[in-house]
Amino acid sequence: MNGIDWPNLSFGYMKTDYNVRSYYKDGKWSTPTETTSENIDIHMAATCLHYGQEAFEGLKAFKGKDGKIRIFRMRDNALRMQASCRGIMMAELPVEVFEETVTKAVKLNERFVPPYESGASLYIRPLLIGTSAQVGVKPANEYLFLVFVTPVGPYFKEGFKPTPVAILRGFDRAAPLGTGTIKIGGNYAASLTAGHIAHEKGYSAVLYLDAKEKKYLDECGPANFFGIKNNTYITPLSSSILPSITNNSLMQLAEDMGIKVERRQVAEDELATFEEAGQVGTAAVISPILRVDDIDENKSYIISKDGNAGPISTKLYNKLRGIQLGDEPDTHNWVTILE
Numbered sequence: 001m002n003g004i005d006w007p008n009l010s011f012g013y014m015k016t017d018y019n020v021r022s023y024y025k026d027g028k029w030s031t032p033t034e035t036t037s038e039n040i041d042i043h044m045a046a047t048c049l050h051y052g053q054e055a056f057e058g059l060k061a062f063k064g065k066d067g068k069i070r071i072f073r074m075r076d077n078a079l080r081m082q083a084s085c086r087g088i089m090m091a092e093l094p095v096e097v098f099e100e101t102v103t104k105a106v107k108l109n110e111r112f113v114p115p116y117e118s119g120a121s122l123y124i125r126p127l128l129i130g131t132s133a134q135v136g137v138k139p140a141n142e143y144l145f146l147v148f149v150t151p152v153g154p155y156f157k158e159g160f161k162p163t164p165v166a167i168l169r170g171f172d173r174a175a176p177l178g179t180g181t182i183k184i185g186g187n188y189a190a191s192l193t194a195g196h197i198a199h200e201k202g203y204s205a206v207l208y209l210d211a212k213e214k215k216y217l218d219e220c221g222p223a224n225f226f227g228i229k230n231n232t233y234i235t236p237l238s239s240s241i242l243p244s245i246t247n248n249s250l251m252q253l254a255e256d257m258g259i260k261v262e263r264r265q266v267a268e269d270e271l272a273t274f275e276e277a278g279q280v281g282t283a284a285v286i287s288p289i290l291r292v293d294d295i296d297e298n299k300s301y302i303i304s305k306d307g308n309a310g311p312i313s314t315k316l317y318n319k320l321r322g323i324q325l326g327d328e329p330d331t332h333n334w335v336t337i338l339e
């Protein structure tokens with residue numbers, strides 16, 4: 001169908017049939033409506049273009065063995081987008097409008113939801129931007145919320161095979177009291193140079209240290225970090241990282257499996273003690289880490305001795321995918337099944 005090579009999709013943009021939009025004007029959000037246009041027409045002085053009034057989300061829909069489409073933790077993404085809006089003074093989008101727009105975008109593009117066996121999924125990208133003109137540094141009065149979807153394969157081409165990540169001490173992604181905890185474009189702009197350098201050197205991502213002390217692990221460019229040792233799932237607590245919904249899910253699943261969970265500061269040195277580690281996020285799912293190189297300090301922490309994902313990462317990955325696909329019971333009510 002569609003002539004799409006589902007099993008070999010990469011993580012990229014593919015045109016689909018529709019996107020869905022809601023406009024904020026005079027204090028109200030409009031009823032979400034679909035369009036086939038891939039373009040947006042906004043004022044040249046729109047605040048999103050000048051002052052970074054832009055937030056986005058990322059979530060996924062999956063087709064199950066039963067042919068049903070499941071959206072994973074949509075409400076949590078809606079709530080996080082509200083936090084992003086508050087963070088940069090944009091009009092807050094009601095959860096119901098978020099859910100209605102996402103649902104509509106998925107249904108209208110149903111033929112792009114990858115089949116169960118393909119290993120691919122439908123990536124959903126909600127976007128909220130300030131559209132009205134300001135020249136002084138002030139929030140806009142008008143906003144656009146838009147949802148497009150695109151079928152995707154793994155974010156890192158290696159998929160579930162461990163990849164090396166780099167610590168680059170010359171770069172910070174977010175400040176402790178800055179915008180690292182919300183999902184706004186500026187954070188990603190701030191990560192582009194370091195990300196490019198890391199990719200050029202053969203790393204899948206940058207593992208950022210906390211910006212203040214340069215001692216504790218923060219997160220990776222597009223994903224949170226976790227490490228495993230002594231049957232314990234350990235993930236950094238920090239005021240400059242994104243509260244990942246995938247990481248939150250994995251902490252819950254680990255606990256369900258009888259694995260201890262610790263959310264606390266993780267000093268870089270502790271990398272030497274981890275039996276397994278990974279990057280976690282909607283796009284990354286779980287991407288196991290092979291090795292962490294602190295390039296400026298000339299230090300290397302080998303995580304995967306045999307080049308394969310470890311047993312706990314594998315168990316967590318299978319459980320998470322199982323719930324997303326509907327193969328495992330959705331005991332935490334994370335999944336919305338489309339009617």
Ligand code: PLP
Pocket residue numbers: 058219220221222223224242243244245246247280281282283
């Ligand atoms: N951290 C960053 C910087 C991200 O961009 C993402 C992706 O959304 C994550 C973590 C993972 O968050 P989530 O699991 O909610 O997708």
Ligand code: COI
Pocket residue numbers: 057058059222223281282283284
């Ligand atoms: C996601 O995992 O949804 C992300 O937003 C990460 C990246 C594509 C920016």
